Amino acid sequence: MRQGYPILVLAPVLAMLANVFTHVAASRLNRGQNQIKCVLYGFLSGLAGLLFLAAVVSSADNSGPDFLGFILTDLISYTAFAYGYFHFVNINVASLRIRILQEIIYSPGGLSEEDVLSRYNSGHILENRIKRLLASGQLIEKEGCYYLGENRTFLRLFWLFEILKHAVLGHGNRFLKPI
């Protein structure tokens, strides 16, 4: 195993490079649309690269349980890299903090609280989010009312976050508290 070990150590980093390269290429080919699919293509190409490197090392020098441990380490490492990268991309699309920060940066004299709210208030956020939820099938609209759609990804994420919020912060979602 010693001969191929440096390749296994570097494999998650190389796989991540393949992930980023594929994601950028897919995104540019799609003109920035369908980001979820582009991210998925990137992740799968990196994973394929990781497994390919593991197969190459394994065929040359396989030493049983040690090799399994190295592969598990690499898989977790690569998944964590990909998770961080996904958030780095997503923060640009969906982060309110970044959007508000931009508004402040592009106002040379600074912005008062009223200025911030007039440029980017909860009404704008609501419009953007509902538009995206309708487009992705999470919500459907009938006669001016919104209902749950077939796609339940965000609902599942809501419950996952609720569990984590209670574990870490000791409380759940604060918007829904008054209801």
Place this chain on the structure above:
Amino acid sequence: MKVLIFCIILTAAAVISSLILWKIHRPRNSVTALLIIFAGILCGGLTSAWILNKGYGVFPAGFWEFLHATFFYVPVMLGCIITFVALEDDSPTMTIVRFVEQAGEKGRSRGQIRQIISDEALILPRLGAMMSTGWIEYSENKYHATAKGRFYNKLLALAPKLLNISREG
């Protein structure tokens, strides 16, 4: 397998330490606090492994095993920090979906959704959070971006340029 077990123990120690700290006293700048805890445990763990490893083979040893442990720990650390920070803010998207689900067959109107997602609950806490991380400052009744805030904005702007996507918020 020893590298994996060593890394899992280090990560678990860092997560448990962070949870204990959060229960005792929630830090003002959570990212810095998490970075200190996670980085401290990594340095402590690697130093202990280096000192204690006297040929027993229990701990990682040598440059490549230490690098392997670091390549595991650093992305997992960043993932944990991202998740911790994400928990601090309530996502309007997830809130809307749950709020609509609560109504069942009656559904929710735009006005009802607007009632729970107010400026006070959504914008003002984020302004406060950016003040505590030093991205913006408040002077003469106005918010101004700091050098740190401008730096992070430039850094994050690399992704939309590369990917040909727009920043919507």
